Amino acid sequence: MTRESITGTSEAADENPPVSPERLIFFSDAVVAIAITLLALELPVPTGEVHGNVGVHHFLREHLNEYMAFLVSFAAVAVHWMIHQRLFRYATGLSGGAIRWNLLWLLTIVITPFTTKLLTSEADAFQIQFSVYAANQALTGLLFLLAFADLRRSGMLRLPARPEVVSNTLSWVTAMIVTFLISIPVALVTHWASLCWALLPLVRAGLRLVRRGPTAAAAA
Template structure:
């Protein structure tokens, strides 16, 4: 059995038959801090009018010229926020940690802290749309994949509380899976059109399809 880390003397967990466990508070707090830093870096990369921009019309013209960067910021902010919500929803049911879960969480955070860079790269003036887009979409897809694998490791190690809500967990995992699928599907689209980002609007459709597949699978098993 995988070794449980983060134990504290005298903190026995009833669900583990008296084994000493500690909740994954430090991992959650650390993840929250990293996400807060990533969001801050996203905001710091936003372009602001420079010394040569004058008057209301000049500022408005500057903002219109950099509209793509502001939209990219909103997309990345939304994705990071969804990741944070998913992490909170899933890890509040954790009652301990194993090494694989910590490693997976660190890989997930690596993708999160790369998002300010890939966001800036996506909107840079470099004439390499496919490379810029694919790196951005791959970053988003890998972040979701690592979070899914991290939670899978937590579940496989039997470290979920008995009070864990299967409805909340299934709904959250479906959202994350839909994000991974949507960003992955947008990568080949970018090879044929510069409007590949519009494929991200299919996220609700992908989520609905995944829920339908899961429901039919449950009916078949029943």
């Protein structure tokens, strides 16, 4: 093999190097930070028409739903971000599919402030308002799973020292998807459907039992 052919092969390989995951991770971090900031900017504050301690207390109590929705959305976005950080650290490169799924994931993160505001608006359409919010959260989890699955298919993941870290984290994502989806039909019959979200740990435990069932049966 001549020197020219070796050089030509090396140059051809350098033309399409693996895309560094760091740039996508940093970009995702910035977008998540912006989304959380927008959530805070939507919080209602007393105006000049509110006077005295009694007036401020009444105002805060009157807008308690908005403050609770902010805390729920903040927690949801924070969990999505932590899951992203925990698993994308094992990426050695990025495929085109993973990038596209990740961008769609960021889209659902960015519109979370809108769905939060819609959820607490004075429109008399609770079922639609709630369903849009819950569907957006479920879609966020699904898009992350698709992005991570594309990384796996492309062979751009290095195995962690403890492989169960990946499976445990993915089980949380799946549980979030299932929990938010379950709350949608519940919202059709009651305005307390948001209580379903508190069942997330139980849903995760149930999914783990279901997953262990076939494994235990095969081992037996």
